[in-house]
Amino acid sequence: MVQPNQNQPVANPATTAAPVRRAFSVLLLIAGAFLGIAGAAVVGLLVIGPLMLSHRQDLPFERLYGNYAVGLLSRLNAPNVPNPVADNPRALRAGRDAYTGSCAVCHGADGRGKGFLGMATYPPATDLTSHDAREKSDGQLFWIIKNGLSFTGMPAFGDQYDDQTIWAMVSYIRALQNRQAPAPAAVPTPTMDQLDRANPDGTAVERGAAVYFAQGCHTCHGPTGNAPGELALRRGGGETAEAIREGRRGMPAYSPGQISDTDLADLIAYIDSVAPARNGEGGFFEGRGGDRE
DSSP: OOOTTTOOOOHHHHHHHHHHHHHHHHHHHHHHHHHHHHHOOOIIIIHHHHHHHTTTTTTTTTTHHHHHHHHOOOHHHHHSOTTTTTTOOOOOOHHHHOOOOOOOHHHTTTTTSSSSSTTTTTSOOOOOOHHHHHSSOHHHHHHHHHHHTSSSSOOOOOTTOOOOHHHHHHHHHHHHHHTTTOOOOOOOOOOOHTTOOTTSSSOOHHHHHHHHHHHHTTTOOOOTSSSSSGGOOOOSSOOOOHHHHHHHBBBOOTTTTTTTTHHHHHHHHHHHHHHOTTTTTTOOOTTOTTTTO
16 A cells, blocks of 8 residues: 655645635626626716717817817728729809808808708718818818718718719818809798798698708708709709709709609609790709719
């Protein structure tokens, strides 16, 4: 029989248990930190998040961080190509038309962020003539217009304008920055009597008026299609539905998800009721299909 070595040291239970206790303490610390972070996230989502909906003033460094985030995101995603219509006067006019209808309501006619909706949103609409806007490349501006910016009032226009028109809008923004933009069209504003015609539960013409004003058609074409020059509407042609669905140079396209077929019929009924007859004179919808440069 083998006898145990009497001189072999016997393990001390206290010494053996110490590393186990330390490891257990570390695990408890990690679990506590994880639960603390998770608890803080839940409090943030359920309490702080809703309170932020009433947030209307910049916190310290908030605007600086916002500009950094927008700049970084747009740099990473922007197309690394020059503006293909940078020196095209016709595209500049198309960019002006698109800007007038879709951008000026927030950014203002001069691009300084003083549109009647831009001042009321938070964060407010960007001053497109500011240093930060000037520093962005054409590709960055293109990406922002096409894709929009979450958690701001900046919508995405990629589903309404083709790339050529978005590049034209970039050209017009650059012209605003350099004070070389063509003068915006003097589009008439609607009177109360004209707005009173809009009734979503009324006749086809009244329902069409409601669609016309709700979609902002009057910002480009005037309340009765009476905008000056090429922006004027004319009734009596068969191009109106196609133009609304597919867009025209400087005009967004409206899918059935935005204007249903029923609303489209009402909209055309309103246009035909107020716009002057063609009398051989083309209007905005005529002859501009595919004219995207």
